[in-house]
Amino acid sequence: MHRNLLVALVFVVGVVVGGLASAFAVSKHWQRSYAEFYAIGVQGQAFTAIQIHRGKEQDLFRGAMESLPAYVLAITGALPETDATQPTLELVREAYAVTDLPIPTEIQSIIRTLPEESLERNCSPPEPADPKG
Numbered sequence: 001m002h003r004n005l006l007v008a009l010v011f012v013v014g015v016v017v018g019g020l021a022s023a024f025a026v027s028k029h030w031q032r033s034y035a036e037f038y039a040i041g042v043q044g045q046a047f048t049a050i051q052i053h054r055g056k057e058q059d060l061f062r063g064a065m066e067s068l069p070a071y072v073l074a075i076t077g078a079l080p081e082t083d084a085t086q087p088t089l090e091l092v093r094e095a096y097a098v099t100d101l102p103i104p105t106e107i108q109s110i111i112r113t114l115p116e117e118s119l120e121r122n123c124s125p126p127e128p129a130d131p132k133g
Contacts, residue, residue: 065101068092072107090114 093111096103
């Protein structure tokens with residue numbers, strides 16, 4: 001009986017230590033992945049600032065609009081849906097609405113399934129700030 005209790009205790013301690021070590025390793029992995037993701041975002045912002053400073057706004061605009069279909073197909077197909085998917089799709093639709101560019105054929109069916117009221121909400125100008133604060 002004493003031996004069985006010792007084996008069970010060693011097993012439980014092993015599971016707990018293994019679980020903690022695994023959690024630590026996974027946590028470090030996700031922290032590193034997030035840091036890398038964040039750094040790449042900063043690179044994108046810096047690149048955008050440099051291009052705007054150089055007067056390349058139209059190149060940025062054209063590149064952004066040309067890349068939207070691939071992004072839409074990725075977030076509605078290959079990637080799992082998140083809370084950000086719907087607002088992202090609504091913003092893509094707004095980008096086409098405010099620029100008067102036609103929605104590319106490959107994403108028309110996706111964009112056209114969005115509720116109309118979201119377009120009205122997203123495209124309306126912001127309320128003016130109250131000057132009295």
